[in-house]
Amino acid sequence: MLRLWAIVRKEFRHIFRDRRLLFLVTLSPAVMLVAFAYLFSFDTATVAVAVLDRDQSPQSRALLQALATAPELTFTPPAERYEALEARMQAGEIGLALVIPPGFGRDLAAGHRAALQLLSDGADPLSSSRQLVEVADRIIAWAAAYTGRSTAAGIEVRSLVLFNPFLASSHSMAPALLAIVLILPGMAVALAMTRETELGSFESLAATPIRPLEYVLGKFIPYTLFGLIGAGVAVLVTLLWFRVPFRGSYPDLILLILVYLAAVLGLSILFSSFMTTQSTALRAVLLLFLVPSIFLSGLLLPPDANAGLISQALPATHFVIMARGAFLKGQGVMALGEEVFILLSMAATALTLTTLLFRKQVR
Secondary structure (H helix, E strand, C coil), rough: CHHHHHHHHHHHHHHHCCHHHHHHHHHHHHHHHHHHHHHCCCCCCCCCEEECCCCCCHHHHHHHHHCCCCCCCEEECCCCCCCHHHHHHHCCCCEHHHHHHEEEEEEHHHHHCCEEEEECCCCCCCHHHHHHHHHHHHHHHHHHHCCCCCHHEEEEEEEEEEEEEEEEEHHHHHHHHHHHHHHHHHHHHHHHHHHHHCCCCHHHHHCCCCCCHHHHHHHHHHHHHHHHHHHHHHHHHHHHHHHCCCCCCCCCCCCHHHHHHHHHHHHHHHHHHCCCCCHHHHHHHHHHHHHHHHHHCCCCCCHHHHHHHHCCCCCHHHHHHHHHHHHHCCCCCCCCCCHHHHHHHHHHHHHHHHHHHHCCCCC
C-alpha cells in the first residue's frame, strides 16, 4: 500500500504541475461534448422566409397564418417582385421563399389542384432539402385540413433550388472545406515560432535590435504568401477535380482568401506567443481552430443558435459563407462586406496585441 500510495501521489503531482495534462483529463471531455452535441443535433434550424403573394385571397392569407406558427420559420418582409426573392436569397438574407400565384385561392375553393412554388438556397444542400420537405409537408397538411379533401387532390408544391439545382453535396462541401485546409498555414507559423524558443535560436534573435512589429510581420508575410500558393492549388482541385462551378470573380476570391489567411495567421501568431514548445502549439491549433471549425462553423450543419458566440469567434465560420457565396452565388467582396470586416478586425486585433505583448526575453 505504501508503494501504491507513492505512485498515486506522484501522478497527482504530475497532473497538477502539467496544465496541459490537467486540462486534458478534466475540461477537454466537456469541450468535446459541447462540440459533438451541436454537430449531431438534427433539430431543424430556424430559416428566414420571404413571401410573394400574387393572389391576396382569403385562402393565401390562411396559409400564411398557418405557416407563421411553425417555430422553424421566421418570416421577413414580403417581396413585391420575383426578382427580389432571388436577390435576397443571393445576399443570404433568406433561405426559403414562397410564391403564391394568382388564382391559388380560386382553384383551391373550386376543388382543382392549386399550385404554388418554394424556392430554396442550394448552397447548403443538406439544410435545403430538409427545409423543402418539411415546409411542403406543412403546406399539404394545411390544404387537407382546410379543404377536407385528400392530400393528393388539394395542392401541388413545386420546388426550385437556386445556386445548386441538383443539390450536389460536393458543390457545397468542397468550397467550404477551403476554410479547414487553410488553417494549416496557421499551424505552420505557430510551429515555427515555438520552434525558435524550443531550440534556443530565439536567444540570438533577442540580442539583435529587431523591433516587435518587424518580428511579427516577418513571421506573418512569408506564411501568408505561401498560404496563398497553397490556396491556389486547393482552388484548382476544387474547380478541376470536383468540378464545382465558379460564378464569382477571381480577384475577389483572392482578396477573400487573403483576408481569411490574415485572420488565421494573426490569431495563430498571437496564441503561439504564449507557448514554448511545438507540441503545445500543435495541440492549441487543433483544439482552438481545427476541431471547432469542423463542428461549429456551418461546414456540416448550420451553426446552432446556442453556439452563436462560439461559432462567430471562429474565422472558419465566416469563410464558409464567403467561399460558398463566391463559388455558388457569384458574390464578391462588397456583397460579403460584413464577413470581410469581421475577419479583418480579427487579424488587426491579433497582430496588434502580439506586437504590444512581444518581449525579447527568453522564456
